[in-house]
Amino acid sequence: MPDEFEGNFDLAGWEVNLDDEQGLRFAPPPFPAIEGVLSSLNGPGSRLNSEVFDIEVVGGVIYAGGDFGAAGGDPDAEHIAMFRNGAWVSIDGLPGVNAPSPALADVVEEIEIVGGVIYAGGHFNDAGGDPNADAIAMFSGGSWSAVGTPGWGASASVYDLEFVGGAIYAGGDFDDAGGDADADNIAMFSGGTWSSLGGADTGLSNTVFDIEIMGGVIYAGGSFENAGGDPDADRIAKFSNGAWSSLNGPNTGIGFPAVYELEIANNTVYLGGTFDDAGGDPDGDNIAQFGLPVTLTTAAEVEECNERKTGVSGGVFNLKCAWLDIPANAIPAGTDANANACRLTVREAGTAADYGYAISETVWDIRLVCDGQQVTQLAAPITICVKPSDGSNANKALFHRHGDAGAFNALPDALGRAGWVCGSTSQLSLFLAGQFLLPNTGFAPEMATPLDVQPENLSYANTSMTLNIPQLGLSESIVGVPHSPAGWDVTWLGDEAGYLAGTAFPTWAGNTALTGHVWNADGRPGIFHGLDQLQHGDQFTIEAWGQTFVYEVRDTELVSPRNLGVLEHSEYDMVTLITCESFSEFTGDYRHRRVVTAVLVDVR
Structure with missing residues (x-):
């Protein structure tokens, strides 16, 4: 930009940043998708030069993993990159992250983003220079690092990652994850270490390409045979009650060579891969379905509840x-x-x-x-x-x-x-x-809703902390909302912000969830009525114990009330703001939750 300039700019949708060396920097708005038309993300410069194997979209940012190099001309954007403000950049190009990290050295097969942390699985070694970050790594705090130690070895590959109940499940082509001799091709990370699912015979004989977990049962698809010693558990198997087995005996395994993809919906397992005649059906080639059986136990198999x-x-x-x-x-x-x-x-x-x-x-x-x-x-x-x-x-x-x-x-x-x-x-x-649902944080818009007296067992705790969001003109006290079997009941929050008990305590390391009403019971707009207006880079504070903790917005997104992934634990101090959005007059409730994620950037 010239030293002197006179004239007008229409910067609607553009991002403007001040660089210490280059002065004002302008990023154009993203290239919009056209209804019914396939197109590039943003014209010239938005293509990638080789395969893409996984995509995640969080807060309007597109993350891609694959076998490409130098995305957008950025030499660090190899195998994983993000598309933000109309251009590809390396992951370490996140605003506020100054120290660059080495690009991942080989193919990325899987990306998951949980609690603001980026997890990648693939064929790479020594991510971020960490000798233990082989095949799986996490990007947090500005650099890549290992997920647990010891490393998995130079020949390991990870094809899928699943996050359930605070544990990470990984499937791939590897042996002895975390040093556990039984953690072959599938493993779990819990309590800071990788291990097998449960000791002897819980590893698998060959590569796992996909994992799905439903109802406490782990389903795996891959190129393995005889999972858990079951001769019918080939290429697809389930792990339940501490052991692998076929889906349901003979004709429920899959022939050579592999199952690459699983999806579970409507009590049905859908599987895709390279195979013929699934279940003996001549039309069951490369894609098939399996109806999950309903197991009926007999009186001889169980005991009445009052027996010893x-x-x-x-x-x-x-x-x-x-x-x-x-x-x-x-x-x-x-x-x-x-x-x-x-x-x-x-x-x-x-x-x-x-x-x-x-x-x-x-x-x-x-x-x-x-x-x-x-x-x-x-x-x-x-x-x-x-x-x-x-x-x-x-x-x-x-x-x-x-x-x-x-x-x-x-x-x-x-x-x-x-x-x-x-x-x-x-x-x-x-x-x-x-x-276990995200709380219902809104009443019907612009109308009064009568409230019952707040029960004593659902009373809120005083925290002596204050939430300040300048963009919303908000400065309100934070109270603790207990997590009961009926969920987090925020009915009586009024004009206070609610800390969801069970998430990280405010200002402590971890993911703190704070919620507020979008509409109050008296028909007035709630304290989080404008939460959807917060943008990347906006700052807010929490005042506690004579200190001011400053948080900066990283993501904003709409999620389902059943999306508990936004509450996943983080190793770093972050805050997740939650309120309701998309009121349905037909059902009388809110269809979505607005979620804004922010990270700690300063303490004053």
Whole structure:
């Protein structure tokens, strides 16, 4: 730009930045898609010079991974790049990130973006110069790094990543992930380490190209054979109750060479790949479907809920109303478990309504008695699953109340009986299946909605913190909203911002979720009414303990109320702002949630 300029610019849609060396920098608006027309992203300069294997779109930014090089002419934009403001740039070209990182050295097969962190899987080694960042890496804080150690080795490849319940599941072509001799071609990352799904025979014999997880069951597609020793579990298999098996016995495996893609919808597994005559159907070539069976258990296979199971020394216990996986090391030391001195009981303890929650679920009292004494604290975590009353485990979590404590709290997710609601715990007492949805943060626009008196068990906690968003003219106190089995009930927030308990505490490391009404019960616009106007680079603050924490917006997007991925944990201090959007007069509720993600950039 010349030193002197007179005239007018129409900068609508453009991004304007001040560069220390080059002065004002102008980025043109993106090239819009034309309805019904295939086109480039933005004309000349927007093509990529080789294959693209995965695409993610977050906050209006397009992320691509593949076998291309120097996207947009950026030498660092090799194999992974982002398309922002009409041009391709390297991932380390994010605003606010100054230190460049080496480009990924080989093909990227998979991209996932969770909690503002970019995860990549592929054939590369030493991402960001980290000798442990082979085949899988994460971009956070301005650089690439390993996801756990030790590394996977120079020959490893990762083709798919799935994030469920705080764990990462990876499928690919690798051996001994994390040093676990059983973690071959499929592995999980939990508690800071990679491991097999459950020890011996839980690895797979050859490459895994795709993973889907539904109802606590892991489905894998690839080029493997005889998963878990099952001769019918070829190229596609399921992992349930700690073991691999075929989908349903003979004729449910797939012939040579491979299944590359899986999708589960409407109680059906859809699979695509290179194969012929799936299930013996001459038309089942390269794409096929499998209807998930509904398993009916007989009285001989289960026990009534009020009967006792003797001799608990570890194992899987399949009861009519609960399913438990109790490892032997969970039985406290000093009990004579092997002498049949332990008894397991499961009894009804009322309904959720009896405890003040507006959902139709049974409360279960699960107890373990050893040597005549009730054991409430176990020596190691166990997995407990309960059957949801409506038969669906979608967007539900297992909640637990210990002893006479007033509130039920959500347990960490766990894999267990398919279709049931499962969690991991080291304490026994009361359990129920509860909702796990993003909160409903709006009343009907421009009309009054009568409110009941706020129940004591749903009262909000004072945090002595203040949220300030200058763009919205907002400066309001933050209160803590408890997470109950009925979800986060923000009905009585009024003009306050609500911190969703269970996410990171405000200003601490992790992903903090703050919510506010888009419309108040009295018909006035809520404090987050203009949340959709926040843009990349806008800043807001949280005042706490005499300090001011400054956050800068990175993404804004519309999501489903069932999209809990926006609450995924982050290693860094970030805030996710949530409110409702898209009110439906037909249904009387909001179809979407507006989600704005921001990262900590300063503390004053």
